[in-house]
Amino acid sequence: MDFYEIAPSYNRKHFWSALIDTTHLVEVTLYRKYPMRSNVKNLGNTCGVKIEGADTYDFMKPELLYEVVDTPKVNYNILKVNPKKKYRYIRYSAPKDKFVELAEWRMYAENISQPITPRNITADHPLSELHRKNLDLMDDNDWVSFYMSEVVGEQLIFDLGKPYKLDHILFMPRNDDNFIHLGDSYELFYHAGAQGWISLGKRMAEDTELHYDNVPEGALLWLHNYTRGEEERAFYMKQGKQVFL
Incomplete structure (x- = not known):
């Protein structure tokens, strides 16, 4: 991919005059491949x-x-x-001035590897037919689709069918899936002027972040996801954080 395709607004003069120290390698931690939009920033x-x-x-x-x-x-x-004990009912309560916006939600009990399938999911008010149907979006393995409540301050009640002692919950709020996606294949590049993009190695995401310890200080970087998605943008590191162009 050409540099100007992923960073068309970047100042060319500044880019070519950027100082990249290939003799000084630094460690970076990456969380995203594209800047956060305002509609999913929170x-x-x-x-x-x-x-x-x-x-x-x-x-x-x-x-x-x-x-x-x-x-x-x-x-x-x-x-x-x-929890102090087993419970049959689990309640998710949004703040009074906010909507429920959940992309994925799964509950796991002690010593059980598979998530609990709720017998029923209700709310503290009658749900429309559309919103009842959209409850399934919280368990569809699509990290972009999401359930959004009709009203602010909604409470969702999960009937587990019988008491369980929960161990952990997979909690995924509304997002754009441009974070590091577990199981996906990534490759990090830095721009070396006339030599173009130079690979710093491929990684399989085993966590919600990627670590590289061979990054030239001051380099312009680009993280490519081979598994999914098209949104990618060049960035540089500033005080340990990604700054997208």
């Missing part, structure tokens, strides 16, 4: 979400299992929980 408005367990559908005596106290840094999140 990752589904999830700061303030509460997750509770209870014995009864009315949640008369709930236990707080997890509270999201800050905006997640990535889309793929494993929430470790340590």
